[in-house]
Amino acid sequence: MGNIKVTIWNEYRHEKKNEQIGKLYPKGMHGAIAEGLEKAKGFSITTATLDEPEHGLSQKVVDSTDVMLWWGHTAHKEVKDEIVERVKKRVLEGMGLIVLHSGHFSKIFRALMGTNCSLKWREAAEKERLWNLEPSHPITQGLGEYFELPHVEMYGERFDIPTPDKLIFVSWFQGGEVFRSGCTWDRGHGRVFYFRPGHETFPIFYDDNIRLVLANACRWAAPRIIKVDACPNTKPLEPLPEHK
Amino acid sequence: MGNIKVTIWNEYRHEKKNEQIGKLYPKGMHGAIAEGLEKAKGFSITTATLDEPEHGLSQKVVDSTDVMLWWGHTAHKEVKDEIVERVKKRVLEGMGLIVLHSGHFSKIFRALMGTNCSLKWREAAEKERLWNLEPSHPITQGLGEYFELPHVEMYGERFDIPTPDKLIFVSWFQGGEVFRSGCTWDRGHGRVFYFRPGHETFPIFYDDNIRLVLANACRWAAPRIIKVDACPNTKPLEPLPEHK
Amino acid sequence: MGNIKVTIWNEYRHEKKNEQIGKLYPKGMHGAIAEGLEKAKGFSITTATLDEPEHGLSQKVVDSTDVMLWWGHTAHKEVKDEIVERVKKRVLEGMGLIVLHSGHFSKIFRALMGTNCSLKWREAAEKERLWNLEPSHPITQGLGEYFELPHVEMYGERFDIPTPDKLIFVSWFQGGEVFRSGCTWDRGHGRVFYFRPGHETFPIFYDDNIRLVLANACRWAAPRIIKVDACPNTKPLEPLPEHK
Amino acid sequence: MGNIKVTIWNEYRHEKKNEQIGKLYPKGMHGAIAEGLEKAKGFSITTATLDEPEHGLSQKVVDSTDVMLWWGHTAHKEVKDEIVERVKKRVLEGMGLIVLHSGHFSKIFRALMGTNCSLKWREAAEKERLWNLEPSHPITQGLGEYFELPHVEMYGERFDIPTPDKLIFVSWFQGGEVFRSGCTWDRGHGRVFYFRPGHETFPIFYDDNIRLVLANACRWAAPRIIKVDACPNTKPLEPLPEHK
Numbered sequence: 001m002g003n004i005k006v007t008i009w010n011e012y013r014h015e016k017k018n019e020q021i022g023k024l025y026p027k028g029m030h031g032a033i034a035e036g037l038e039k040a041k042g043f044s045i046t047t048a049t050l051d052e053p054e055h056g057l058s059q060k061v062v063d064s065t066d067v068m069l070w071w072g073h074t075a076h077k078e079v080k081d082e083i084v085e086r087v088k089k090r091v092l093e094g095m096g097l098i099v100l101h102s103g104h105f106s107k108i109f110r111a112l113m114g115t116n117c118s119l120k121w122r123e124a125a126e127k128e129r130l131w132n133l134e135p136s137h138p139i140t141q142g143l144g145e146y147f148e149l150p151h152v153e154m155y156g157e158r159f160d161i162p163t164p165d166k167l168i169f170v171s172w173f174q175g176g177e178v179f180r181s182g183c184t185w186d187r188g189h190g191r192v193f194y195f196r197p198g199h200e201t202f203p204i205f206y207d208d209n210i211r212l213v214l215a216n217a218c219r220w221a222a223p224r225i226i227k228v229d230a231c232p233n234t235k236p237l238e239p240l241p242e243h244k
Numbered sequence: 245m246g247n248i249k250v251t252i253w254n255e256y257r258h259e260k261k262n263e264q265i266g267k268l269y270p271k272g273m274h275g276a277i278a279e280g281l282e283k284a285k286g287f288s289i290t291t292a293t294l295d296e297p298e299h300g301l302s303q304k305v306v307d308s309t310d311v312m313l314w315w316g317h318t319a320h321k322e323v324k325d326e327i328v329e330r331v332k333k334r335v336l337e338g339m340g341l342i343v344l345h346s347g348h349f350s351k352i353f354r355a356l357m358g359t360n361c362s363l364k365w366r367e368a369a370e371k372e373r374l375w376n377l378e379p380s381h382p383i384t385q386g387l388g389e390y391f392e393l394p395h396v397e398m399y400g401e402r403f404d405i406p407t408p409d410k411l412i413f414v415s416w417f418q419g420g421e422v423f424r425s426g427c428t429w430d431r432g433h434g435r436v437f438y439f440r441p442g443h444e445t446f447p448i449f450y451d452d453n454i455r456l457v458l459a460n461a462c463r464w465a466a467p468r469i470i471k472v473d474a475c476p477n478t479k480p481l482e483p484l485p486e487h488k
Numbered sequence: 489m490g491n492i493k494v495t496i497w498n499e500y501r502h503e504k505k506n507e508q509i510g511k512l513y514p515k516g517m518h519g520a521i522a523e524g525l526e527k528a529k530g531f532s533i534t535t536a537t538l539d540e541p542e543h544g545l546s547q548k549v550v551d552s553t554d555v556m557l558w559w560g561h562t563a564h565k566e567v568k569d570e571i572v573e574r575v576k577k578r579v580l581e582g583m584g585l586i587v588l589h590s591g592h593f594s595k596i597f598r599a600l601m602g603t604n605c606s607l608k609w610r611e612a613a614e615k616e617r618l619w620n621l622e623p624s625h626p627i628t629q630g631l632g633e634y635f636e637l638p639h640v641e642m643y644g645e646r647f648d649i650p651t652p653d654k655l656i657f658v659s660w661f662q663g664g665e666v667f668r669s670g671c672t673w674d675r676g677h678g679r680v681f682y683f684r685p686g687h688e689t690f691p692i693f694y695d696d697n698i699r700l701v702l703a704n705a706c707r708w709a710a711p712r713i714i715k716v717d718a719c720p721n722t723k724p725l726e727p728l729p730e731h732k
Numbered sequence: 733m734g735n736i737k738v739t740i741w742n743e744y745r746h747e748k749k750n751e752q753i754g755k756l757y758p759k760g761m762h763g764a765i766a767e768g769l770e771k772a773k774g775f776s777i778t779t780a781t782l783d784e785p786e787h788g789l790s791q792k793v794v795d796s797t798d799v800m801l802w803w804g805h806t807a808h809k810e811v812k813d814e815i816v817e818r819v820k821k822r823v824l825e826g827m828g829l830i831v832l833h834s835g836h837f838s839k840i841f842r843a844l845m846g847t848n849c850s851l852k853w854r855e856a857a858e859k860e861r862l863w864n865l866e867p868s869h870p871i872t873q874g875l876g877e878y879f880e881l882p883h884v885e886m887y888g889e890r891f892d893i894p895t896p897d898k899l900i901f902v903s904w905f906q907g908g909e910v911f912r913s914g915c916t917w918d919r920g921h922g923r924v925f926y927f928r929p930g931h932e933t934f935p936i937f938y939d940d941n942i943r944l945v946l947a948n949a950c951r952w953a954a955p956r957i958i959k960v961d962a963c964p965n966t967k968p969l970e971p972l973p974e975h976k
Contacts, residue, residue, distance in 0.1 A: 092360055092404070094868060105475075112358040115432050116336055118475035125487035126480070129969065131645045131666050136826060136921035136956045145646070151487060156478065157619045157658065158633070160336070160432055165407060165897070170645065170658060170666045174970075175480030178619050178658045178666050188359050188404055189868035224868045231349075231362035234400065236370070236419030237861065238906075243369035243395060338624055373725065375889045375910050380582060380677035380712045389890070401863045401902065402877070409653070414889065414902060414910045418726075422863050422902045422910050433624035468624045481617065482662075580848055580892070593963075600846040603920050604824055606963035613975035614968070639975060644966065648824070648920055653895060663968030676847050676892055719837075719850035722888065724858070724907030731857035731883060 003044040004222045007065040008033050009057065011072040012049035014200040021200050029071055029198070029205055036211030043218060050075055057083050067096035067221045069214070071198065072106045084108050092188025093228055096221020098214065101198035104159075109194065112187050113161055119179070120156035126174040128152040128197070130181055134168050138220040139182065139193065139213060147209040153199040155179045161194070171196060182213070188229070191221045247288040248466045251309040252277050253301065255316040256293035258444040265444050273315055273442070273449055280455030287462060294319055301327050311340035311465045313458070315442065316350045328352050336432025337472055340465020342458065345442030348403075353438065356431050357405055363423070364400035370418040372396040372441070374425055374453075378412050382464040383426065383437065383457060391453040397443040399423045405438070415440060426457070432473070435465045491532040492710045495553040496521050497545065499560040500537035502688040509688050517559055517686070517693055524699030531706060538563055545571050555584035555709045557702070559686065560594045572596050580676025581716055584709020586702070589686030592647075597682065600675050601649055607667070608644035614662040616640040616685070618669055618697075622656050626708040627670065627681065627701060635697040641687040643667045649682070659684060670701070676717070679709045735776040736954045739797040740765050741789065743804040744781035746932040753932050761803055761930070761937055768943030775950060782807055789815050799828035799953045801946070803930065804838045816840050824920025825960055828953020830946065833930030836891075841926065844919050845893055851911070852888035858906040860884040860929070862913055866900050870952040871914065871925065871945060879941040885931040887911045893926070903928060914945070920961070923953045 010030035014021045025032055030047040037043045046065070048056025050072075062068075068087065072079065084107040091097050091112060099109045104117045128149045132140050156177030162185065169182030181196035195213060198204045205211070254274035258265045269276055274291040281287045290309070292300025294316075306312075312331065316323065328351040335341050335356060343353045348361045372393045376384050400421030406429065413426030425440035439457060442448045449455070498518035502509045513520055518535040525531045534553070536544025538560075550556075556575065560567065572595040579585050579600060587597045592605045616637045620628050644665030650673065657670030669684035683701060686692045693699075742762035746753045757764055762779040769775045778797070780788025782804075794800075800819065804811065816839040823829050823844060831841045836849045860881045864872050888909030894917065901914030913928035927945060930936045937943075 088358075111355075114332075114356040114358045116473045116475075118473050120476055120478045122478055122480065124480060124484050126484050129664055133645050133647075135646065135959060136918075138956060141956065154480075157621050158623065159621075160473065162406065162429065162431060163409060163654065166651065167655070170668075172660060172664055172666045174482065175484050176482040176617055176660055177478075178660045180658075185406065186868075187406060224870060224873065227867060229360045229362050229404065231360075232364055234364045234366055234421075236366065236368060236398075238418065238420040240368050240370050240419055373908055377889050377891075379715060379890065380674075382712060385712065401865050402867065403865075407898065410895065411899070414912075416904060416908055416910045420861055420904055422904045424902075430624075468626060468629065471623060576846075599843075602820075602844040602846045604961045604963075606961050608964055608966045610966055610968065612968060612972050614972050642968075648961065650894065650917065650919060651897060662970065663972055664970040665966075673894065675894060717848045717850050717892065719848075720852055722852045722854055722909075724854065724856060724886075726906065726908040728856050728858050728907050 003042055004218055005046070005064055005066040006037060006043045006069065006218055007046045007048055007061060008069045009048045009055070009071065011075050012051065013074055024201070024203060025205070029200065032205035033069060033214060036205065037215055037218065040211065040215035050078060055079060055083050057087065059086065062086050062090050065090070065095055066223055067098065067218045069098045069100060070103045070106055070108060071100045073102035073200065076106050079107050081107070084111060088112060091190035091192065094189040094223035094226040096190060096218070096223065097192045098217050098221060099192065099194045101196060104194065112192055115162060116160040119159045120177060122154040122175060124154065124175060125151040126154055128154070129172040130169045130197070131172065132168070133170060134166060137166065137168055139168055139216045141216055142212055143209060149197055149204060149207065151202050152197060152204070155196055189225055189227050190223070193217045193221055247286055248462055249290070249308055249310040250281060250287045250313065250462050251290045251292055251305060252313045253292045253299070253315065255319050256295065257318055268445070268447060269449070273444065276449035277313060277458065280449065281459055281462065284455065284459035294322060299323060299327050301331065303330065306330050306334050309334065309339055310467055311342065311462045313342045313344060314347045314350055314352060315344045317346035317444065320350050323351050325351070328355060332356060335434035335436065338433035338467040338470040340434060340462070340467065341436045342461050342465060343436065343438045345440060348438065356436055357429070359406060360404040363403045364421060366398040366419060368398065368419060369395040370398055372398070373416040374413045374441070375416065376412070377414060378410060381410065381412055383412055383460045385460055386456055387453060393441055393448060393451065395446050396441060396448070399440055413440070433469055433471050434467070437461045437465060491530055492706055493532045493534070493552055493554040494525060494557065494706055495534045495536055495549060496557045497536045497543070497559065499563050500539065501563055502561065512689070512691060513693070517688065520693035521557060521702065524693065525703055525706065528699065528703035538566060543567060543571050545575065547574065550574050550578050553578070553583055554711055555586065555706045557586045557588060558591045558594055558596060559588045561590035561688065564594050567595050569595070572599060576600060579678035579680065582677040582711035582714040584678060584706070584711065585680045586705050586709060587680065587682045589684060592682065600680055603650060604648040607647045608665065610642040610663060612642065612663060613639040614642055616642070617660040618657045618685070619660065620656070621658060622654060625654065625656055627656055627704045629704055630700055631697060637685055637692060637695065639690050640685060640692070643684055657684070677713055677715050678711070681705045681709055735774055736950055737778070737796055737798040738769060738775045738801065738950055739778045739780055739793060740801045741780045741787070741803065743807050744783065745807055746805065756933070756935060757937070761932065764937035765801060765946060768937065769947055769950065772943065772947035782810060787811060787815050789819065791818065794818050794822050797822065797827055798955055799830065799950045801830045801832060802835045802838055802840060803832045805834035805932065808838050811839050813839070816843060820844060823922035823924065826921040826955035826958040828922060828950070828955065829924045830949050830953060831924065831926045833928060836926065844924055847894060848892040851891045852909060854886040854907060856886065856907060857883040858886055860886070861904040862901045862929070863904065864900070865902060866898060869898065869900055871900055871948045873948055874944050875941060881929055881936060881939065883934050884929060884936070887928055901928070921957055921959050922955070925949045925953055
C-alpha cells in the first residue's frame with residue numbers, strides 16, 4: 001500500500017498577523033502538523049491555505065486527497081461556498097476529514113453535521129485532561145488512559161452536534177467544564193473526526209500525544225472506497241404485474 | 245396542554261399542472277394531510293406553499309410552528325436559501341420536522357443531514373409493505389406488525405443518510421428492493437422524522453395507516469423546549485491559577 | 489391517564505448495618521427516593537428490598553410495575569438469578585428500568601448491557617458537577633445547564649458500557665476525572681436509564697435536582713406498550729414457487 | 733503482521749444426525765467455513781465443536797483466538813454457562829465474534845446483546861436478496877450493491893436486538909419479509925458481527941459472496957488491543973480539600 005495522501009488546510013492568518021503566534025508557529029500551524037505527520041511515516045503531505053487561489057483546494061488537489069485536516073477560526077466566512085461544496089462532495093465520496101479546534105465553526109463542519117456546532121469557550125490558559133474512552137479504537141492506539149495539556153483554551157458543553165457515532169475523548173477542564181473532545185461520524189462514504197485541541201496561542205501541535213492522535217486519525221480516516229453519488233432509476237429485479 | 249401547531253408545507257405544483265393529480269388531490273396534498281390531522285384531533289393546522297410570498301413561511305409563521313411537514317419534488321431549487329436557513333434555525337431551536345417522500349432531496353433535509361440523501365427509484369405502481377421495527381415507539385402506536393400500500397413509487401437502498409438514531413420502518417418492495425422508510429434523528433433541540441411514502445400520483449395521503457403515522461409523528465416531534473443558539477464566553481466555575 | 493406504578497428496589501443493607509448511614513436514611517434510601525417521587529405527583533409507589541421473600545419482587549409485583557428503580561452495592565451476588573431473569577423479561581416486554589449509582593455492577597444492569605460495566609472509583613467526598621448535554625430531553629426538563637453535588641463518591645471513565653443511545657449527563661469531578669453519568673438505552677420494548685449519583689454516605693436522594701431527574705426519568709421510562717416475546721413460524725405474505 | 737487466529741465453533745449435530753445435511757456438509761459446516769477462509773489467505777484456523785471436552789473451547793484455545801465464529805441451533809442449552817462466560821470475557825477483552833444464522837439464539841449472542849434476539853422464521857426454500865447498505869465498510873469490500881441466495885430459510889423482523897452500531901445488510905425475502913441481516917456492535921473492547929445467512933440444509937457456506945463477507949468480517953473483527961477488565965480505586969489527579 002502506498003502512502004496516504006494528506007492535505008492540511010489552514011486559515012493561516014493568525015500566524016502572519018500576530019507576532020507571538022508567528023514565533024510559536026513560524027511555518028504556520030499547518031507546518032507544525034505536517035512535521036508531526038512526516039515523523040509518523042506513511043503520509044504524502046500537501047498543505048493549503050485560505051489566501052492561495054481557490055484556497056489551495058483546486059479540484060485537482062481535492063480529487064487527489066485521501067484525508068484532509070481543517071483548521072480555521074477568524075475567517076470562516078471568507079471560505080467560498082463552492083470550495084466548501086467541493087470538499088463536502090469529496091467527503092461524501094469517501095475522503096476522510098479531520099476538523100481541528102475552532103474548525104467546529106467552519107462551513108465544512110457545519111455543513112456535514114447539520115447543526116450549529118456551538119459551544120462554551122474561555123481563554124484562560126487552563127489545564128485540560130483528555131480521557132480516552134475507547135482504548136481499542138484505531139485513533140487511540142498507543143495512548144494511555146488520559147493525557148494532559150497544561151495550557152489551553154477551554155471548550156465546554158453543550159456542544160451542538162449530532163450524537164457521535166463514537167465518542168473517543170471527553171475532556172476535563174480545570175475551570176469546571178467538560179467537553180466531547182474527540183468524536184467520529186460517518187457521512188456518505190467518508191469518515192469525519194472532530195478533535196478539540198489546537199489553539200493558535202499554545203504549542204499544541206508540537207505535543208507528542210496530539211501528533212500521535214492526528215497520525216492515527218489520518219490512517220483511520222483514509223478512504224476504503226471512493227464512490228460518486230448517484231440517484232438512479234432502476235429496473236425491477238423481480239417480475240411485476242402490469243398496472244394501468 | 246393546547247393543540248400542537250402544525251404547518252404543512254407543500255410545493256403544490258403537480259396538483260395544479262397535472263389534471264389527474266389535481267383530481268386525486270383537489271385541495272393539494274397539503275389539504276389531504278391536513279384533513280387526516282384534523283380527524284386525529286389535537287392539532288392547529290396551517291398550510292403553506294411554494295408560490296406564496298416567502299413560500300408561506302414568514303418569520304411569524306415559522307416562529308409559531310411546533311411541527312412542520314415538508315413535501316417537495318420538482319422545485320427544490322426554487323426554495324430560497326434564506327427560507328431554508330430560517331426553517332433549519334427553528335428546527336435546531338426545537339421545532340419538529342417531518343420530511344415526506346421526495347422531500348428526501350429538499351434543501352432543508354439535505355442541510356440537516358449533511359449527506360446527499362440519494363437513493364434508487366422506480367415508478368411502476370408496485371406493492372410496498374412497511375415493516376414496523378419499533379412497536380414501542382410513539383410513532384407506531386396503534387399500528388400492527390406491518391402495513392401495505394398497493395401501488396407506490398419504489399425507493400431503494402442505498403439511501404445516503406447518516407445512521408438514523410432510530411430506524412422505525414423498513415420497506416419491502418414487490419420489485420425486489422428494500423428501504424429504510426421511517427427514520428428519526430435529533431438535530432439541535434429538534435426532532436426530525438423522514439417518512440418515505442407519499443407519491444403525488446397515488447392516494448397515499450388518504451390511507452388510514454399513513455394518517456395514523458403522521459399524527460403520531462406530529463405528537464412525537466412537538467417541541468420539548470425552544471432554545472436559541474448561543475456560543476458564550478463563560479467564566480470559570482472553579483478557581484484558576486494565574487497565567488502570564 | 490392513571491398514575492405510573494413505580495417499584496423502588498433497594499438492597500437495604502448499609503442503612504441497617506451502619507449507624508451513620510442509618511441516621512442519614514432512616515427509612516432507607518428507597519424511603520428517601522419514594523418521598524421525592526411522592527412530592528412530584530403522578531406515581532403509585534411500592535418499595536421492595538433484598539431480604540424480603542423473592543427480594544420483594546414476586547411475579548405479581550413485577551407484572552404490575554411500570555418503572556423499576558434499582559439500588560444495590562454490597563450484595564449483588566445475593567440477588568437470585570431467577571429474579572433477575574424475571575425483571576429482565578419484564579424490561580424487554582416494556583417496563584422501564586432506572587439503575588442508580590453502584591447498581592452499575594448489579595446483575596440486572598450487566599445482563600441488559602452485555603458488558604462488564606466497570607469504572608474507576610474513589611471515596612474522597614469531592615465535588616461533582618453534572619453537565620446537561622440534552623436540555624430538550626424529557627429527563628432534563630426543568631434543569632439548568634449543570635448542577636452540583638458538594639460531596640460524592642467519584643466514578644471515572646472508562647465506563648465499560650455499550651455506546652448509549654443518548655448521553656444525557658457528563659460529570660466533572662474535582663479530583664480530575666469525567667464520567668458519562670446519565671445514559672439511556674432501549675432494550676426490547678423497555679427503556680433503561682443509568683444515573684450515576686447516589687452514594688449511601690451522602691444525602692444525594694434528598695437533593696432537589698436529583699429528585700427532579702428521577703421523577704422525569706420515571707415518566708420517560710413508563711411503558712408505551714407491553715408485549716410478550718415470541719419467535720413465530722410465519723406463513724409467506726407473497727406467493728412462493730414450490731421447491732422440492 | 734502474522735495471521736489472524738480464527739476459531740470456528742460449530743454445534744455439529746445436524747451434520748451427524750441427518751443424512752442429507754451430512755452429504756451437503758461432509759466436513760461439517762465448520763469445515764466448509766474453514767475452507768473458505770483458507771482460500772482467502774491470512775488466517776490460522778482452528779475448529780471446535782459442542783461434543784468435544786469443554787466444547788473445544790479450553791481456556792488455552794479461547795486465549796489464543798483473535799476472532800471466533802459461532803454456529804449453533806438445536807443445542808444452545810447444552811452449551812455450558814462457564815464456557816459462555818469464558819467466551820464473553822474474551823470478547824469484552826478484545827476478541828472478535830461473528831455470530832451466524834441460528835446463532836441468534838445462542839447463549840453467547842443473547843448475553844452480549846441483553847435482549848431476546850427473537851425473530852420471525854419460515855422454511856420454504858425461498859429467495860433472499862441481501863442489500864449492501866455500507867459499501868465503504870470493511871465487511872463489504874469487494875461486494876456489489878446486493879447479492880442473492882436462491883434458497884434460504886427466511887428470518888423476518890422484528891429482530892429483537894439493540895440498535896446496531898452499524899447496519900450493513902438488509903435482506904429482501906420472496907415471501908414478503910425484510911431483515912437486518914448484517915449488524916455490528918462494539919462490546920467492551922471486542923467487535924461483534926451478526927450475519928444472517930447459513931442454514932444447515934442449504935449450501936450457503938460454499939457461496940462465494942458469503943465467503944467473501946466472512947473473510948472480510950474476520951479481518952474487521954480482529955483485536956486492536958486485548959485488555960483485561962478492572963474496576964480500580966484511583967487516587968485523585970488534582971489536589972482535593974480535606975473532608976471530615
